[in-house]
Amino acid sequence: MKIECLDLPDEVKKFYLDSGIEELYPPQAEAVEKGLLEGRNLLAAIPTASGKTLLAELAMLKAVLSGGKALYIVPLRALASEKFRHFREFSKLGVRVGISTGDYDRRDEGLGVNDIIVATSEKTDSLLRNDTAWMREISVVVADEVHLIDSANRGPTLEVTLAKLRRMNPSCQILALSATVGNADELAAWLDAGLVLSDWRPTDLREGVLLNGTLYFKGLDRAIEQPTKDEAVNLVLDTLREGGQCLVFESSRKNCMGFAKKAAPKVKKALSVEDRDVLAGIADEVLENSETDTAVTLAACIRAGTAFHHAGLTSASRELVEEGFRAGRIKMISSTPTLAAGLNLPARRVVIRSYRRYxxxxxxxxIPALEYKQMAGRAGRPRLDPYGEAVLLAKSNEELGNLFERYIEAGAEEIWSKLGTENALRTHVLSTIANGFAHTKEELMDFLEATFFAFQYSNFGLSTVVDECLHFLTLEGMLEEAEELVPTMFGKLVSKLYIDPLSAAVVVKGLRGAGGSLTDLTLLHLICSTPDMRLLYMRSSDYEGINDFAMTHSEEFVKVPNSFDMVEYEWFLQEVKTALLLLEWIREKPENELCSKFGVGEGDIRAIADIAEWIMHVVTQLARLLELKGAEKAAELEMRVHYGAGPELMELLDMKGIGRVRARKLYKAGFRSLADLSGAAPEAVAAVVGPKIAERIFRQLGRDDAAGTEFSAEVQLPEAGEEKAGAGQKTFNDF
Structure with missing residues (x-):
C-alpha cells in the first residue's frame, strides 16, 4: 500500500515521501484496511521495529489536522522524551507537540495549546485527577507498550486511565501498541478494537543458541572464531567483523559493567582513528557530568568502544551512551533488560548472556518468553542491517534444547490484569470518587466493570476488595460517612497529590503522633515509611552500622518496631538506611562517597531524591490543610532534597547552571546571595566557577556588561569563614 494512496492531507503524504517512506509495511497496511484512518479502535500486536510508531503518527496527524487533539501515553519518562523529540519533526506541518512528565499535582493547562501531548501513564492519571480541561478535547489516545498492563507496578494505572479516558471521551479513538502476547484477541476485545496480529518484520530475525563455539539456528549451524575464552566476547567480535553492532543483555548491573570492561580491550582493536576521536569526546562529556568511580569506568569503556547501560547511571550518561551507539561509534552495549523496554536502540546482534533473573x-x-521476545526484537536495524540475530548461550546439549523449546519456538505468555488487590485498587477507588466518575457503590462498580480486570475475571471478588477500600478510606477520613460516596477535602487533596491513600494516612498519623520537635531525620524517615517510597536494600555489611544509628537516634523516629519482630524490623532498617542516604544527600556529601557507602548508583540517588521531594511536598500540603505541625519544615526539606544542599544555598541554587557543588564554592568564597553576585566583579566569580559559568550567571542577573569579559583567575577573593554544611556528620564507620 502506497503512502500517496492513503486518505491523508497532501502535506502529510509529502512529509513522509520526503522522508523516504513511500510504502507501508504489511502490518501497517492491514491496520489501514481495518480502519486506522477512519477513527476505529485498533490493537497492533506486532514485533519490535515493525512500524508501530508510524501507525500512531498517521492516526494522530489525521486527527489533529482535522481539528482534533492526540495523547500519546508511554510507560517511561525516557521513552516520553524520545517520542517527544521524534514528534517535534511534525512542526514542519504546523503541528505543535508538548510533553508532560513532571509534577503530579499540576493541571498543566498550558499543554492544551499543543496538538499532540506525550505523557507517562502516571502523569496522564494525575492530569485526570486534577480535572485538566483539555483532556476532554482528546480525540485520539495512543497507548504504547500496552502489554505492560501485566505489570504489577504500572499495569493498574494504565488500565484505569484507559477506562477513564474512554468513559470521559466515548468517541475518541484508542490505538494500543503491544508486543506480541498470547491473548491479544482478549485485549482487543476489551478495547472494542480491531486486531492487527502479525510476526512480520522488515528485517529477517534469526534466533539461535551458541554452544561450544557453534551457533545453532533452525536448520542451520555455523562455527564462529574463538579468540577468547568468553563466548559472549567472541560473539561481539564476530559481529564487529561483519560490520555490525551488538547489544548484550545481562541479569545485573555488576555483570553489565564487568562485561563492558572485559570486552573493551578486544573491541578497541577494531576501532578506526575517527571512531577513537569521537569516542574520546563522548567519554569527556560523561566525565563533565559526573566524577564518580562508575562514571570513570564508563568513560574508560567508551574510549574503547564499549559501554554499559542501567538505571544506576545518570540520565545524562545513559543518553550519551544511547547517542554514541545510534551514531555507530559505540560498538557494544551491555545492559540490564531496561533497555529492551521501548527505547529505539536496535543492533545487528543481540546476545542474552543470562536468561535467569534473581x-x-x-x-x-x-525470564518469561515475552521478555525474551522483547530483547530479541532489538536485533536488526531496519534499512541498515541485512538481518538481525538474537543469540542465547548454552553450556550443554540439554540446555540448548531447552532454550529452543522455552524461548525460540515458544509463543509469548498471556497477560493478566493486576488490578484486583486492595493495594492496587485503593488509590483508583479514591480518584474515581474524587473525580466524580462515581457517587455510589453501584456507580463505582459500574465504572470498574469497564476495566480489563473485570473483563477477564467478570468482577469475581471485586466487590469485596472495593468494600475493603471504601472502609479504609472512610476510616482515615478521606470519604464522608454517608450513604453516597462523598470525598472529604482531605480525600480530594490526597487524590490530586497523586499519593497512595495509605501513604497519606501514614504521614498524617506520623505528624499527629510526633512528640517534641520535628528534625530533618524525623521527616525524612516518615516519608521513607510510606509505601510510595523506594527503599534501599540492606547488605550484610549494613546491619551493624544502621542498627547502631537507629538506636542512637531512636527519639527522632515517630515509631520504632520491636526488634524481635524480624520482618517489621527489617523494613524499619531499610527505611532508616534510605532516610540516612537522603540526610547525607542534603548535607552535601559527595556523590561518589554516597554511591560507595550505600551501594547505589548516581541514577539511584536522583531517583530516590525525586520520590522523596514529591512525598515531602505531600507532607507540606497535608500539614497545611489539616493544620498540623511540620508544614514549613517540610517545605524547606522539599527544596533541600531537590538540590541536595543546605538551606543557606537555596537562593544561589535558583540560578541555572549552578548545582550544589558550585553553589557551595560560591558561598565559601563570600558570594552568599544573588545580591552578592550581582555586585561582584566578573573576574572574582570566574575564579570560583570558571569563565563560562560566570558569564551564564551574569546573563541571568541582567549584567550585560560582563558579557565577553576577559576573565582572569588571579584575583583576591572575598573573605570566607563558612564551614561546609554537614561538617562532622557521622558515617557508618563512626557508629
Whole structure:
C-alpha cells in the first residue's frame, strides 16, 4: 500500500515521501484496511521495529489536522522524551507537540495549546485527577507498550486511565501498541478494537543458541572464531567483523559493567582513528557530568568502544551512551533488560548472556518468553542491517534444547490484569470518587466493570476488595460517612497529590503522633515509611552500622518496631538506611562517597531524591490543610532534597547552571546571595566557577556588561569563614 494512496492531507503524504517512506509495511497496511484512518479502535500486536510508531503518527496527524487533539501515553519518562523529540519533526506541518512528565499535582493547562501531548501513564492519571480541561478535547489516545498492563507496578494505572479516558471521551479513538502476547484477541476485545496480529518484520530475525563455539539456528549451524575464552566476547567480535553492532543483555548491573570492561580491550582493536576521536569526546562529556568511580569506568569503556547501560547511571550518561551507539561509534552495549523496554536502540546482534533473573521469593528463575521476545526484537536495524540475530548461550546439549523449546519456538505468555488487590485498587477507588466518575457503590462498580480486570475475571471478588477500600478510606477520613460516596477535602487533596491513600494516612498519623520537635531525620524517615517510597536494600555489611544509628537516634523516629519482630524490623532498617542516604544527600556529601557507602548508583540517588521531594511536598500540603505541625519544615526539606544542599544555598541554587557543588564554592568564597553576585566583579566569580559559568550567571542577573569579559583567575577573593554544611556528620564507620 502506497503512502500517496492513503486518505491523508497532501502535506502529510509529502512529509513522509520526503522522508523516504513511500510504502507501508504489511502490518501497517492491514491496520489501514481495518480502519486506522477512519477513527476505529485498533490493537497492533506486532514485533519490535515493525512500524508501530508510524501507525500512531498517521492516526494522530489525521486527527489533529482535522481539528482534533492526540495523547500519546508511554510507560517511561525516557521513552516520553524520545517520542517527544521524534514528534517535534511534525512542526514542519504546523503541528505543535508538548510533553508532560513532571509534577503530579499540576493541571498543566498550558499543554492544551499543543496538538499532540506525550505523557507517562502516571502523569496522564494525575492530569485526570486534577480535572485538566483539555483532556476532554482528546480525540485520539495512543497507548504504547500496552502489554505492560501485566505489570504489577504500572499495569493498574494504565488500565484505569484507559477506562477513564474512554468513559470521559466515548468517541475518541484508542490505538494500543503491544508486543506480541498470547491473548491479544482478549485485549482487543476489551478495547472494542480491531486486531492487527502479525510476526512480520522488515528485517529477517534469526534466533539461535551458541554452544561450544557453534551457533545453532533452525536448520542451520555455523562455527564462529574463538579468540577468547568468553563466548559472549567472541560473539561481539564476530559481529564487529561483519560490520555490525551488538547489544548484550545481562541479569545485573555488576555483570553489565564487568562485561563492558572485559570486552573493551578486544573491541578497541577494531576501532578506526575517527571512531577513537569521537569516542574520546563522548567519554569527556560523561566525565563533565559526573566524577564518580562508575562514571570513570564508563568513560574508560567508551574510549574503547564499549559501554554499559542501567538505571544506576545518570540520565545524562545513559543518553550519551544511547547517542554514541545510534551514531555507530559505540560498538557494544551491555545492559540490564531496561533497555529492551521501548527505547529505539536496535543492533545487528543481540546476545542474552543470562536468561535467569534473581527473585527474592524464588531465587534465580528463567525470564518469561515475552521478555525474551522483547530483547530479541532489538536485533536488526531496519534499512541498515541485512538481518538481525538474537543469540542465547548454552553450556550443554540439554540446555540448548531447552532454550529452543522455552524461548525460540515458544509463543509469548498471556497477560493478566493486576488490578484486583486492595493495594492496587485503593488509590483508583479514591480518584474515581474524587473525580466524580462515581457517587455510589453501584456507580463505582459500574465504572470498574469497564476495566480489563473485570473483563477477564467478570468482577469475581471485586466487590469485596472495593468494600475493603471504601472502609479504609472512610476510616482515615478521606470519604464522608454517608450513604453516597462523598470525598472529604482531605480525600480530594490526597487524590490530586497523586499519593497512595495509605501513604497519606501514614504521614498524617506520623505528624499527629510526633512528640517534641520535628528534625530533618524525623521527616525524612516518615516519608521513607510510606509505601510510595523506594527503599534501599540492606547488605550484610549494613546491619551493624544502621542498627547502631537507629538506636542512637531512636527519639527522632515517630515509631520504632520491636526488634524481635524480624520482618517489621527489617523494613524499619531499610527505611532508616534510605532516610540516612537522603540526610547525607542534603548535607552535601559527595556523590561518589554516597554511591560507595550505600551501594547505589548516581541514577539511584536522583531517583530516590525525586520520590522523596514529591512525598515531602505531600507532607507540606497535608500539614497545611489539616493544620498540623511540620508544614514549613517540610517545605524547606522539599527544596533541600531537590538540590541536595543546605538551606543557606537555596537562593544561589535558583540560578541555572549552578548545582550544589558550585553553589557551595560560591558561598565559601563570600558570594552568599544573588545580591552578592550581582555586585561582584566578573573576574572574582570566574575564579570560583570558571569563565563560562560566570558569564551564564551574569546573563541571568541582567549584567550585560560582563558579557565577553576577559576573565582572569588571579584575583583576591572575598573573605570566607563558612564551614561546609554537614561538617562532622557521622558515617557508618563512626557508629
Amino acid at each position: 527473585s527474592s521469593q524464588d531465587g534465580m528463575q528463567p
